[in-house]
Amino acid sequence: MMHQSGRFLLADCPSLGATALVLPYRHSGAVMVLFLPQDLYGLGALQEQLSVGAFELQFRECDVDVSLPRFRLRQVRKCGEGDMHVDERMWHGERALDILAVCHEAALQ
Known part of the structure; x- marks a missing residue:
């Protein structure tokens, strides 16, 4: 597992039933945006709704503990x-x- 604590950009996406987390790549201007379903079994519904322009996000900087599989x-x-x-x-x-x-x-x- 990979663990990191810090201040990251976070946005609630009620239309998708998800939260978006922005993880910047080190030494790069690129980022990875993770969409986390708010419902334990909501991944399928999130995948069906996710498309470019399907949502508008209002990001805020928050203290977040992130744990991801390597x-x-x-x-x-x-x-x-x-x-x-x-x-x-x-x-x-x-x-x-x-x-x-x-x-x-x-x-x-």
């Missing part, structure tokens, strides 16, 4: 993201391609 993420570039930028012609041709989703791989340790 995991590792592979960088998107290592998962093939670099392939999207190999040939710029594919973005400007007659049939432009759209990226519908980017998936990260996470593994619990």
Whole structure:
């Protein structure tokens, strides 16, 4: 398990029945936003409702104790993201391609 105590950004999301917690990556401007269902069995409902623009969050800084299972993420570039930028012609041709989703791989340790 990974444990950390500190001041983190937190937001209540009543429309999702969840709380959002922002965890910044060290030495980076990137963050990970965790959505925590307020109902013990609310993960399925949260996943169905979660989409870009489905909510507006009002973050506040709070003292939080965070405990997460140890995991590792592979960088998107290592998962093939670099392939999207190999040939710029594919973005400007007659049939432009759209990226519908980017998936990260996470593994619990």
